[in-house]
Amino acid sequence: MSNPVNAKEIDQIKHNYQFAVCTLVTDLSEYQGMLKSFASVGFSEENTQFIYADNSKSNKLDAYQAIRKFLTHSDANYIILCHQDILLNFDDKEKLESELRELDQIDPNWGLCGNAGYIDFKHYAMRISDPHGENINVGNFPAQVKSLDENFIIVKKESALSISKDLSGFHLYGTDMCIIAEILGLRSYVIDFHLLHNSGGNINKSFEVSKKELLNKYAKALSNKYIRSTCTKLIITNISWLNTLFNRSIIYSLRKRLESFSSSHKKYK
Template identity: 40%
Template sequence: MSDFIRKIEGDLIFSKKYTFCTLMTRYDEYLEMVESAKLAGFDSEDIEFFFFDNKKSNQFDGYSGINRALREAEGRYLIFCHQDILFKYDCREVLDQRLQELECIDHNWGVAGNAGKNENGNTYIRISDPHFLDLKHGEFPESVMSLDENFLIINRKHNLSTTEFLLRGFHLYAIDLCQNARNLGLKNYVIDFHLYHKSPGKVDQSYFEAQQDYMDMQYFRKKSQFFWAMCSQFYVSNSRLKNIFFNLRRILRLARTILKKKDKNIKQKCEKI
């Protein structure tokens, strides 16, 4: 019987440290990225590279790609990155050091990257692209609410995912992933890891359509609603005043029930004396 029983304990064990995953549309450009990564030190047995083939048609997008990669990866860290980045500056040793520093600051971080914005709209970035060389703004690591999609490091010891069944496309999957991490109580960070991105980014009609889809999803998540649990019922909205108003009567009723039980217990104890 004991052959069928397994005890789970300790930290998760991963067979590799880094898994690189890319949505590939140009194989020559993808190979250039992989070769630059290997020259930067990502060439040992604890590294793996794989891609989704989108040359002829979009088999995967940012949302479905990340979720599938999380299931396929063997690395402790999933690096979901664009095919048009080059590891021209910082090497693997630097990334190892940056993540070690991040682990010391926040052992339960969710996602890290090289560019993002915090809740006040402040930008934190460490990158070079056709418009800016050696761009560095902010003190790192910095906690943010969103990250840029060009280079995402996902901490696979947590059960992270994108909202694949509600959202599609190639925009805003990073903020979706980051906000899902925050809903689990995790933080996301920009770290000081310098690489080259051939494109400064593109905002077109598809971006604004993705933005509207994300807004619609967030409205659906945050709309006012009554919840019925097995032992209680309560109201939740994005208004603190409404939450207090609709839940106050239930809180008072629960308090009265607790007090009645307490008085009953005291009375029973007194009768036994």
Template identity: 25%
Template sequence: MTDFVLAVASNSEELLDANLRRSPMTAHVPLHVEWNAPSAAVAYNRALDATTAPVVIFAHHDVYFPRGWEDLLARRIADLPADWAVVSPFGVGLDGAHFGPVWSSSLGQIVGRVAMAPVPVQSFDEMVIILRRDSGLRFDGTLAGWHFYGTDIVTQARAAGRGAYATSLPCIHNDRFHEALGPDYVACYRAMQRKWAGQLPLRSPITKISRSGLHLRRDLWRARRSAGFRAGMTVDTGTPVEELARRCGWLDLRGSL
């Protein structure tokens, strides 16, 4: 499988070994790791510069791709409109609907409507972003931290007249529970407000980026208030990822439509 390369930013061999490296596709799809980068954008641009495959699969180190996922991806790419630049297993549609499906351990459930066909989106969850190299897109190196770069790359694509889509590519996000959104999240929100002032509002999977910022304040408050309830929803990230895939019915995607 020479058309794909898998790229990840990581700071933990343990998490990488327990999740992404257990994906069967890593036996034949090259895996490029960027260690301890200062931001997602820096890590992913370094990966772009260090690799040559036409399609780059950027994934979090706590993601697991079930057996046959890369073959399903090849079929999904064949179904994409010719203008596609980026695609993801999870995205926010232009109407604000969430499309998947993907498993989230922090939420303890499968999330996202099943995308029956490629769906144009306004943002991605950053767990997996698939980029077409000849689109010429790169991540914004001035965007510090680890938030909103999925919204940014989609907005870049749309501003350039290229397509950004969600499509059905079931996978496991074995993510840990986070009690609240921190100052780094707020800083990235403010950066997106400034950069895309002419395109606002934009909906990310977590909040709406608006000119006033009232949605951020509301969602920070809601996150604090709901922390106990959300903690009760989580599934232990120590559960083997293959078992999570089996419970979802995604242990082997070969033959999936």
């Protein structure tokens, strides 16, 4: 093939780094400590892209805005979204690589993973040290989850995962990304990667605002829908057998007759 421009076949496109470590920073000195801990266990400028959003003087970006930029502009196979107050005091880069290889073998359709999350309303998986406890090890790893804690999340670049444009703030973006991943046919996991998180979390007024926004967004986004495309009609509910029933041709035929009858009734009324 002769190209007048420098075009590349899709399979030829490669990322320049193995990892991108992306952080929203409010304290530059604490961030430097985090960077030193990454360097001490094998993450270098040769294999890792380090990116941060600087909120040290003012909140230029909220978490959703920053993560959208991180996901778009990072140039790595795996994008690590992490808090500035984590330290890799236990497991190293080789351990993380091993966990990701295992996850690829178990489920090639994983989209993101982390170190803490809930499987359902009652059961959780967690591998962390933080103010709530040292060397917390709960779950059979890798454990598939419905949500992930925001202190440490890894996104597989090729999954093309994104984050909601219509949400804001600094909370629950891990949950938002897990929901989006599920809609895209991807899955989320907690893996066996032990690190230190120097914060136990902060549930404050802004958290409650973020929670309300997320609930309202998905109440609308996941509500029952009637959609017509250029080639078919779709009635979508959250009950599979109703979808089968409502989308049978006889239902559309009946609906069309009812609409025709209603129109004629109004005309001669």
